[in-house]
Amino acid sequence: MILPEPIFIVDDEIHIRRFLGLLVRQLGATRIVEAASGDQALELFARERPGLVLLDINMPGRSGIETLREIRTLDAEVPVVMLTSLTSRQIIEETMSSGADSFIRKDTPSQEIIRILKELLTPASLENEAP
Amino acid sequence: MSSVTRQGPATARPPTSKARACGGDTAYGSTHPFPDKVLSSRAISEQLRGRRVLVVDDDRVNRRILSGILQSAGYVPVDAASGEEALEHYDKTRPHLVLLDVEMAGIDGFATCRTLKSTFGDASAPVIFITARNSPEDVAEGLEAGGSDYLPKPFRPREVLARIKSHLHNQFLADQQKQLVAQLSAANAAKNKFVGMAAHDLRNPLASIRGLSEFLRDSNLPADQRELVELIYGASQSMLDLVNELLDVATIEAGELRLDPQPCNFADLLRGCAFLQNIQAAKKRSRITLPDDTGAPTALMDVAKMRQVVDNLLSNAIKYSPPGSEITVAYHPEAGSAGFAVRDQGPGIPDHERDRLFRDFGRLSAKPTGGESSTGLGLAICRKIVDAHRGTITAENLPAGGCEFSVRLPALPWP
Structure with missing residues (x-):
């Protein structure tokens, strides 16, 4: 499948970035940009617009939700998938109301993560999201 | 500590089940509220010294005699000349025990006791009726009104003091139990929080170990290495399951299981x-x-x-x-x-x-x-x-x- 590139992977933990990097490569991605903090992600965002952002919620410094709100002032369209380590109703509601398109718990099995990303990136769902 | 300070024949005796349950210096730390041995009668009296006892009687002489007896045993008497005054003083002085006459002008002792119990609930001090009205029906009414004990007039000072001591001691033990339950609940909540945090922090790295070994497993590895990677994958999956279940238990135990029915x-x-x-x-x-x-x-x-x-x-x-x-x-x-x-x-x-x-x-x-x-x-x-x-x-x-x-x-x- 054709992925909108580049893909930003924002997480303070390198093992998560590498793991997700391998996953999206399996989906066909070739250009992956990693950021280890929200600030770093926003710096990169100023230089280049991604086609998909995978964004950790719980990061030291600027949190994922703050970063997401910042991203949304710059780009209302880019699909953003939040990465969480727990899924409380409160977190899901807060992420969704801050403009996230989806969220993935990090211990979700690989095949399930791939399915969620595919579903999010199929043209039909992109059309639905267009204003 | 208990085993060190205990001397003589007591050390030779095998620990009773009570001693095992209470001798808590190693298990609970030195803040454990239980005494490490059964106290002597004298030690109990010492412990109860200074407790406030509300004496309610419309007869001034009776109040004075009772106050004198109480003082001699180390208690602090507080006077009230009627039921109404008793309720007022109770709120102000929060006595540890109430000696309550029954026949008084205004509201009588039984009514005073009922009001006391309904106003201050389970936490209210034990009430001992002390009265000349002592038919079995009176005693029953008094106990039903919430009294803890019933003493006939004329009273014997030794009996009055023995009963007061018994009730105050019971109350002291009940307070200790309450304190212990509160401490244990706090410790349990802290443990749940700790388990929750530990499990939570383990989840991400475990998920990565599983995910990365999955990639490695599916790559072109020699069979013997593939087997090792397979083992890493399996072990990380089991650990992830365990961590997730521990997290479930901790959440449930912490009372944070919210249902969305x-x-x-x-x-x-x-x-x-x-x-x-x-x-x-x-x-x-x-x-x-x-x-x-x-x-x-x-x-x-x-x-x-x-x-x-x-x-x-x-x-x-x-x-x-x-x-x-x-x-x-x-x-x-x-x-x-x-x-x-x-x-x-x-x-x-x-x-x-x-x-x-x-x-x-x-x-x-x-x-x-x-x-x-x-x-x-x-x-x-x-x-x-x-x-x-x-x-x-x-x-x-x-x-x-x-x-x-x-x-x-x-x-x-x-x-």
Whole structure:
């Protein structure tokens, strides 16, 4: 499948970035940009617009939700998938109301993560999201 | 400390069960509120010195005599000349015990006691009636009004003091128990928080170990290395399961299990779960079969939580039945409850292991038949979730072999 590139992977933990990097490569991605903090992600965002952002919620410094709100002032369209380590109703509601398109718990099995990303990136769902 | 300071024949004596339960310096630390030995009568008196006793009597001479007796024993008397005054003084001085005359102008002793108990509740001080009205009917009325004891006039000072001491000591012990319960609850809450945090922080790295080893496993590795990677993958998966279940237990124990109840038909729930579990079952040539949907009851439930229960019961049934088994499901459309049952072809549950079945880490002697792993927390979590729904979960051995796990939730409408 054709992925909108580049893909930003924002997480303070390198093992998560590498793991997700391998996953999206399996989906066909070739250009992956990693950021280890929200600030770093926003710096990169100023230089280049991604086609998909995978964004950790719980990061030291600027949190994922703050970063997401910042991203949304710059780009209302880019699909953003939040990465969480727990899924409380409160977190899901807060992420969704801050403009996230989806969220993935990090211990979700690989095949399930791939399915969620595919579903999010199929043209039909992109059309639905267009204003 | 207790074993060091205790001297003479006491050290030679084997510890009584009481001493074991109370001698808590090593188990609970030095703040443990229980004394480490049974106190002597004199030591108890010392401990109760300075307790405030409210003396309520409309006779000034009686008050003075009682106050003198109380002072001689180290208590601090507080006077009240009527029921009304007693209630007022009680609120201000918060005495540890009340000596209450019955026949007084204004509200009498019984009424005073009833007001006291209804106003200040369980925390109120024990009341001892001290009165010339002492027919058995009077005594009964006094005790029913909430009094703890009843003393006849004319009284004997020794008896008055002995009874006061007994009630104050009981109250002291009850306070200690309350303090202990509060301390233990706080310690338990701290433990739950710790387990929750530890489990939570382990989850991400474990997920990465599993995910990365999965990639490695699927790459072009020599067979011997592939086997090692497979082991890493399997071990990280088991650890992740354990961590997730520990997190569930910690959340539930911390009282943070919030249900989002909505009506759901058990056939819909079971169908979804059975589809996924059948993939696992197929690896052992086993199969889950569902009955006809008709008669499947509907109940109010937190669907995600109840799915966890169903998944657990189905995967257990597969796990403990021999390969090639048939797992069957039945619905319980009984009056007053709604539920389902899962029947396996496993070894059943030995009677002597029954009480461990739904407990944390209550692993039994039965082993998974296909090398699957078990954390010993699954059924404990099931029970906690079902309890939160005000339902029941039970296990019965079937006469023809195998075991049946039943879940019953309150039928609609929810009480």
